[in-house]
Amino acid sequence: MDHTTHQSYFFDKGLRFECQRCGACCTGEPGFIFVEKHDIVQIAEYFSQEALYFIETYLYPFRTGYSIKEHADGRCIFYQEGCSIYPVRPAQCRTFPFWFENLRSFNKWRRVTRECPGIDKGPVFSKEQILEFIHASISDTIKSHL
Template sequence: MNGKTRSSEMPDRPEFFDAGIRFECTGCGECCTGAPGTVYINRREASAIARRLGLDLKAFLETYAYPFKNGYSLREKENYDCIFFQDGRCSIYDVRPTQCRTYPFWPETLRSEAAWRHTCRACEGIGRGRLYSKKEILAEVQKVLDAGEPVDD
């Protein structure tokens, strides 16, 4: 932590995932495609992707993003796939945003058992692979909340 007071913090209270959740991404691409959605990126993440593409920040934002909340969202293709989903995989995987790194452990997917069951139907990686402890899951959620905080340049 950087010492700043965070406006969003996950409370540690009894949750339906107290015993942890198994998850291992299969790379199926379901979360990068399909229904319209937003892929939030803050200014720091936008700069990292721009550098990776060899673009200056302004050119990157004009072409690949639009303003959203405290930052931006990546644009989508005509069919709503993420603009960086190419040939069945993420073409910016090494610099993918926090939202993509932390899926499926998001505040909105974990807000209730019903929301989580809905997420389970969309993500085949849930229920397989290694067991994430409650502490690890809450740490992922906190990363999402932190990424949405205003970023100092």
């Protein structure tokens, strides 16, 4: 067990979240959507495409890896009235909103609540589950900044 599970956090009793598929986190301001090597393989397979073709068509080089292309208005290229790759969406999307930067304090979490209508709805994610998501989001953040 990771030592962080022994520490106390504002989410010790868990947090409720259920994605409402509103698309707010897939649209709006342009940003990066980091994809790992295994994400690329999975999404390419989902479309029955060769990984190389998939990379050239939908991704651009970003830091040490790739990011998904966006439309001019900042919309993810895979967002078409909902996420068209939802079952195989990359870790950055799967772990939202339980990102390290969103859970650094209760105030930061409340700020994200204003942007994501899925927060405070649905099942409770336990402290241990949240820490796993945070760990994944820290890894991605660090990798994307190398």
